[in-house]
Amino acid sequence: MTSDKTIEMRDGRGMREEQPAEVLDAVGTRSRRGRRILIGLLVTVLALVLAAAAAIYMLTESLGNNVSRVPDAFAGIPADARPAASSGKTFLLIGTDTRSSDPTTGTDAPAGVQAGSQRSDVIMLARVAADGSAAAVTSISRDSWVDIPGRGTNKINAAYAFGGAPLLIQTVESLTGVRVDHFGVIDFAGFQEMVDSVGGIDVRVAAATSNAGVDFHEGLNHLDGAQALAYVRQRYDLPGGDLDRAKRQQNALKALLTKAGDDLSHPVGVYNLVDATSRTVSVDDTLTNGGLRDLALEMKGLRPGGVTFTSAPVAGLGREGAQSVVYLDEQAGPRLWAAFRDGTMAQYVAAHPAEALSGAPH
Structure with a gap:
């Protein structure tokens, strides 16, 4: 119808x-x-x-809550003595030289362990560009003979033992003219766990060496956490001694960044690394969970190729009393630190290629 x-x-x-x-x-x-x-x-x-x-x-x-905070990392540093702030963020990253196999940093560290109870074995300044597209890492030899505010002249790694994070930050800022925005510390046990969390790292070695029962052959070596620890701790039988050890530490960090970048398409692998990092690294208490999220978002496009690795220029080696020390180059140093502050390290390395980390350090 x-x-x-x-x-x-x-x-x-x-x-x-x-x-x-x-x-x-x-x-x-x-x-x-x-x-x-x-x-x-x-x-x-x-x-x-x-x-x-x-x-x-x-x-x-949740992961941010896992991160142990170092209280009052900037306490007592005179405001008028600090360098001016610059674009980007600068981190002072250190590794402590405790020989304990038990954690002394991170959330698993016993409550009685003090942040400045050991000397710093690894000292690196890392600067991330404001847009997260590039970063620069510069090592300072732990034996560098420098002025430590209020303590006279000594090896730079003594500053952490004398006064914890605040004195080391003040010492590094006085030496470099670079303002430190955040502070991070990890121990040997934590480094080993981070390497194992990504399934090991690949590093190139210039010549065959061995340390702590681990043999490293010339060329590419795949290292698990324990082997990587032996790699970054070696200084004897290396031509440059402690200077070559600092380069190995950078090489291991670069390999870790490379492996993390390769795992970006594997969420489980990324989670394992971030989880291990959150439990083994201690950071200053001004770096909030929100700050960690912002930093992760800013750095999401950063790849290992966008990171330059250098070391503070050295004038020579010597002795102060019974101590073997490193004398920093007072002419070349300021030029490097100016480039570091200005975010022009890529141009600096292009002009000074010998100062960049080689593809296969000793």
Whole structure:
């Protein structure tokens, strides 16, 4: 049975045309149904996005809560003695020379362990560009003979033992003219766990050596955590001694960054590394969970190729009393630190290629 109801319409040429009401009702129903489906899809997509954002927030908040904080890392440093702030963020990263196989940094460290109870074995300044596209890492030899505020002249690694993070930060800022924004510390046990969390690292060695029962052959070596620890701790039988050890430490860090970059497409691998890092590294208490999230977002596009590795220029080696020391180059040093502050380390390394980390250090 058909309806006698029609509705007058005009076609695309302006001609009058009558259509049955049922046809128009069906068209309107399909149109409304289509809108409802589209709106439903948009709501579903929005819900998924919000759920993903909530999951990311909860995950980073949870991992951020794992990170041990070093209290009052900047306490007592005279404000008028500090260098001016610059774009980007600068971190003072150190590794302690405790020989304990048990953790002394991170959340697993006993409560009684004091942050400055050991000398610093690894001292690196790392600067990340404001847009996260590039970074620079410069090592300072632990035996560098420098002025330690209030303590006279001594090896730079003594500053951490004398006064913990604040005195080491003040010493490094006085030496370099670079303002330190954040501080991080890890021990040998933590480094070993980080390497194992990514399934080991690959490093190139210039010539065959051995240390702590581990043999390193010339060329590419795949190292697990224990082997990597033996690699970065070796200084004897290396031509440059402690200077070559600092280069090995940079080489291991570069290999770790490379492995982490390779794992970006594998969420489980990334999580394992971030989880290990959050439990083994201690950072200053001004670096909040939100700050960690912001830093991760800023650095998401950073790749190992965008990181330059250098060392503070050295004038020579010598002795002060019974101590073997490193004398820093007072002419070349300021040029490097100026480039570091200005974010022009890539240009600096291009002009001074001999100061860059080689692909296969000793």
